[in-house]
Amino acid sequence: MSNQNQVQLMAHLVAGYPNLAISLSVADALVQGGASFLEIQLAFSDPSADGPAIQTACASTLAKGFTTKKGFEFIAEVNQRHPNIPLFLMTYASLAYAPGIESFIKKAKEVGVKGVIIPDLPFDQDEGLIAACQKNGIAYIPVAAPSMTPERLHKMTQAKFTYIYAALRAGITGSKTTIDDQTLRFLDAVASGGAKVLGGFGVRTGEQTKSLSNHVYAVVAGSVFINEITAHYNPQNEVESKIKIASAIEAKAKEIIGG
């Protein structure tokens, strides 16, 4: 693990964006740039918790013929290349529910997934997801939000989840987050039951990371990387795109970690 006062980064990517080959090199670059965990999103047609950057990435991926099967193959490949980096799968309920939660989680386990984040399967309406995760030795990672009532947050933090993803503010992914005392108090409350807190939503800069560092186990950043990919991707020139994107992603990861 990284040294004491350096924050760990959980870097988010959309499997297959901007295409399967480049998204593999994005995963490499994130690890190269210091990411300790990867959160891999499987694109869904109706990503209602995501902002424009991730929406666009998901839509583009689906338009190119993305399937869950390809997503799992992608994860397997990333796992093979980076066996020491825990991989967390993020998606929406529909993708897990359609094939059956049990079989979805079994498949996830097979390709090396260590945890799942499915925001629209909350911990008390999880359709058997928590049990399936337990059975397969995968972490169910609930998403806490500052708008939760203290009672509900308490229920979540006392439920012995290994990790809790803490959304730093209301709303959707993407737009910038200001971190203030209230944010930090919220993060401490999320951690109060002993869960490892993954804090994200609108993290773009090393400065934000620094102010979060004593209050989270890892910071999560996603849209910021998607924006780098979108900015540097030129479908006319795959080879050049791949190189440019990889170096931009690596630099951005380093910047966010503050290393």
Place this chain on the structure above:
Amino acid sequence: MSDNGFFGSFGGKYVAEVLRRPLDELEDAFNRATIDAAFLEELRLLQRDFIGRPTPLYFAENATKALGGAQIFIKMEGLAHTGAHKINNALGQALLAKTMGKTRIIAETGAGQHGLATAAACAKLGMPCEVFMGEVDIRRQQPNVAAMEMYGAKVIAVKSGSKTLKDAINEAMRDWAAQFDTTHYVIGSALGPAPFPDMVRFFQSVIGKEVQEQSKERKLDVAALCACVGGGSNAIGFFSPFIEKKEPRLIGAEAGGIGPGPNENAVRMSGSAAKDGIVHGYKSRFLLDEDGQVAETRSISAGLDYPGIGPQLASLGLSGRIEFRAITDEKALEALQFFARQEGILFAMESAHAGAVAMQMAKEIPANKAIIINMSGRGDKDIFITSPVFRPVEWELFLQSELDRLHQGVDIHYAKALPSAQKNEGNR
């Protein structure tokens, strides 16, 4: 009422944690409002004076004769203010939001009727209103966009996904997740996470209650009720007093689109394409691909062009209490023309699907019994859809010359006459 948000196995609150508290608070406020005499009285007066309730139950005598079977009645929801049943729910929710202290209203819309109704309700109640509408729907329902803006609402074009109703719902959810402290999201159909399905049915049940009284007053022996089903708000409101009874038959008309193949329709109940799924915060029957991706749908009516169906209707469909039939675009257009010619009543494209079901069934039911069609809306809004079908040449000439006139800045009094109009002059 649902059982804690569920209708059988359907319904629920499958939302990200961020939306949980706003939903729980809404549920509390709604439950209190349903037993609050002052709220209910204010709603009743607005229903009477602003919406224009009760709407008539009309005996379609000519249609009855032409079809040669059961007596055909039409519940005239299209005469409600803003032209459809949507106002029943929009006004109810906006009033509830106001009592909750919300200062901003958002809504999604497909056909534009719900957006229009919400815009009007907000103008009346003095609340700012923003309406999310798919780019495709903005094009096909332009008259409603113009009217919403007239009422002071801001119409926001949704460019993500299939750019239709489902994407407008996503966008409204995103907005709400960021601003629920000040904002209420007025969902336009009996779907979404709890408490929306219960709440929308509650406000729409005024349709069914009136029908129950009106048919009792006239001593009708009602054999069947027919309603079109997009998300299902007009249907569930119309059916609601009868759900627990064995009679009459309750029939939902779904969009059969251009055919039975994938992506050609929005048939969730009567075909075999749909499956159980969790989308838009609730569990129900959805048109999904193998992976659970939401399928594209197709219908001539924007309001029925939606891949899911309200959880209560889905549950009642599985239990057999409600029958579903798919009506193609073509059959809906035939019904539209039939009722316009026979009765001088212009159905909305959506409602014409319900009319088509009644036309199919009339002969199977004896003349001493009644079939009631819920005409959920009137057809004025569909002029851009029906004109190219029924009078393509004249319509094209009109649009072209109107555009020319706009470009040239010519006042209508001095503009060149329409070429087709000149031709007709000679014939008269």
